[in-house]
Amino acid sequence: MRCGALIALLLVGLACRCEAPESRTLFVVHAGDMEGELLPREGEGGIARFSALVRALRDLDPERTLVVAAGDTFMPGPALGVRLEGLPAVALAHRDLAIDASALxxxxFDVGESFLDEILAASPFPFLSATVFFEGGPLGERQVRVGAGPTPWAEESSGMVLSRARRCMGRLEKTRDGHVCRGFAVGLVGATTDRLETVASVVPRARSLPDLDAVVRAIQQEVDRLDAEGIDIVVLLSHLQGAHRDLELVERGLRGVDVIVSGGGDDRLADPGHRLLTRDEPSPLCAGAAPTCYPLRRRAADGAPVLVVATDGQYRYVGRLGLEFDRRGRVRRVLPDSAPWPVDDRSLETLGAAPDARARALEEELKKTFEPAREVVAHTRRWLNGEREDARNRETNLGVLTADSLVHAARSRGLAADIGLRNGGSIRTSIGPRELGGMAAPIHRYDVDTSLRFDDAVVVVQTTHRVLKETLEAGLRGVGTGRGGFPHLDSNAVLVFDPSYPEQVRGADGSIARPGERVRELRYRRGDGSVVTVVSDGRLVEPDASIAVATLDYVARGGDGYFPRDAGEMEIAFVGEEPLRERAALIEYLRSEAWQEGLSYEDPPRKALAVVAEEGRQ
Incomplete structure (x- = not known):
């Protein structure tokens, strides 16, 4: 980035000229979207293996290694409610991560401000975001508005929320006049998605920026302040929901950032020679990437290189990016051993590492806690596909199944429900083994809890065909890029969409600025067997006709852009008195006569049809 090599320092009346060395080497060890998935699955992941791998990669060159995370270090799920040693289990896991800073x-935000405050209080590292502001409350007290003042050292800022920080690559020594870095300093800036209000259960006193242009300006301000302090190597910890949006930051003129560690998209950036976990493939972003996908390479408006890295989440991968910088703080070259590392025994054996006793003990305690959840609730003869890349880009059998369970829950309680609708982003993992060999595999309560981690309330929305189409158009924005709003409909509803048509555009206030045209056909079958056509050839047949949609409370109230704010009058009714939650609804359905061990739930679902531009419009 821009040169900060000449810094005027006044010390006892004398000016001192300080120059950067001819070259500097930095290793960035990074992860993201860990989401509190603390236990291993099928020989991979888990906090014990993960923390051992992170420490082993750091110890290859400890004084020149920066360890960072790109946000979503935890989320709702089975482990989040577990407390050990007087703390949430995820807080104990953070103790073992050995990271220097994380994006927010x-x-x-999904569990509220008091829980987040407790996690921050126990955190051995700071969280960074230049794009979220807390207006009072406990989180407001933790947020440090750095402004134009000296940039805090990450090493001295545990538990704080900062817009930016600096990390000493070497030894940070305390002196009578402050701190001295015996090495070189790296600047860190954090960014949180501008879509916070639609992708999180936001705490009331949190405010995010309205759009990507505002995010660019906020990041640039922090980068400029680091540059003014002579810090000429900057790493952005970004949680903008995917690497494609981080590339857009560069396209919109962001400069002065050398490395972007991307989070929120579970993007598996990797090159053909990199080892990945079984069945994993590189992200679609890697198609045609040159000269590498790890890292993706761009140039800022000033011509300086910008490198983007990302890993898949759930404690399954750790990335290690090695860089050599010139004296101006610009990337000179990417070191050849840069790669994502799978979190498995083979990686640990390669590095001569092993999980430590404390992390192993944490996993064992969690397993004991989850023992009651090993109850078998049903059996399946189908692998139920909840893989992130599938559930966020097409209908899957697990998405259809859970939509069916919403309809079943409503109707069994005397509520009318014409169709079931859910978002793919709330499905977190698959259920059952991939290879069943003709046998029926057990479904445990823990499997349901892990897949439907948010356990949202089930509701029925009384609305119109027009609002339903607007909702589906919202879910089809950015289709193919893994956004969480992708719609899954029940077995009796068929959606035909075409991503080559214009997508819906929202204004800053969430209203529809331009209607979408991607929904081409929408039909559903009533209980009496008759078929209702909602959309034909892209047009609503009866826009004001009423319809009852069984769905989740999160999306009913605007999550993922569903049921837009300017949609007009809608009635939302909870299913059940408590109300019923989606996990219980699914278990009810699995125990009903309709389930039949899932034989009818093929994947991809036969009813699902997406018309792509290359095949011609239908």
Missing amino acids: GNHE
Whole structure:
């Protein structure tokens, strides 16, 4: 980035000229979207393996290694309610992560401000965001508005929320006049998605920026302040919901950032020679990437290189990016051993590492806590696909199944429900083994809890065909890029969409600025067997006709852009008195006669149809 090599320092009346060395080497060890998935699954992941791998990669060159996370360090799920040693289990996991700083993601907000405050209080590292502001409350007390003042050292800022920080690559020594870095300093800036209000259960006193242009300005201000302090290597910890949006930051003129560690998209950036976990493939972003996908390479408006890295989440991968910088703080070259590392035994064996006793003990305690959840609730002859890349880009059998369970829950309680609708982003993982060999596999309560981690309330929305189409158009924005709003409909509803048509555009206030045209056909079958056509050839047949939609409270109230604010009058009724939650609804359905061990739930669902531009419009 821009040169900060000449810094005027006045010390006892004398001016001192300080120059950067000819070259500097930095290793960035990074992860993201861990989401509190603390236990291993099928020989991979888990906090014990993960923390051992992070420490082993750091110890390859400890004084020149920066360890960071790109946000979503935890989210709702089975482990989040577990307390050990007087703290949430995820807080104990943070103790073992050995990271220097993390971005503040969207899922950190999902359990409310008191829980987030407790996690921050126990955190051995700071959280960074230049794009979220807390207006009072406990989080407001933790947020440090750095402004134009000296940038805080990350090493001295545990538990704080900062817009930016600096980390000493070497030894940070305390002196009578402050701190001295025996090495070189790296600047850190954090960014949280501008879509916070639609992708998180936001705490009331949190405010995010309205759009990507505002995010660019906020980041640039922090980068400029680091530059003014002579810090010429800057790493952005970004949680903008995907690497494609981080690339857009560069396209919109962001300069002065050398590395962007991207989070929120579970983007698996990797090159052909990199080892990945079984069945994993590189992200679609890697198609045609040159000269590498790890890292993705761009140039800022001033011509300086910008490198973007990201890893898949759930404690399954750790990335290690090695860089050599010139004296101006610009990337000179990417070191050849830069790669994502799978979190498995093979990686640990390669590095001669092993999980430590404390992390292993944490996993064992969690397993004991979850023992009651090993209850078998049903059996399946189908692998139920909840893989992130699938559930966020197309209908899957698990998405259809859970939509069916919403309709079943409403009707069994005497409520009318014409169709079931849910978002793919609330499905967190698959259920059952991939290879069943013709046998029926057990479904445990823990499987349901892990897949439907938010356990949202089930509701029925009374609305119109027009509002339903607007909702589906919202869910189809950015289709193909893994956004969480992708719609899954029940078995009796068929959606035909075409991503080559214009997508819906929202204004800053959430209203529809331009209607979408991607929904081409929408039909559903009534209980009496008759078929209702809602949309034909892209047009609403009866815009004001009424319809009852069984769905989740989160999306009914605007989450993921569903049921837009200017949609007009809607009635939302909870299903059940408590009300019923989605996990219980699914278990009810799995125990009903309709389930039949899932034989009818093929994947992809036969009813699902997406018309892509290359195949011609239908």
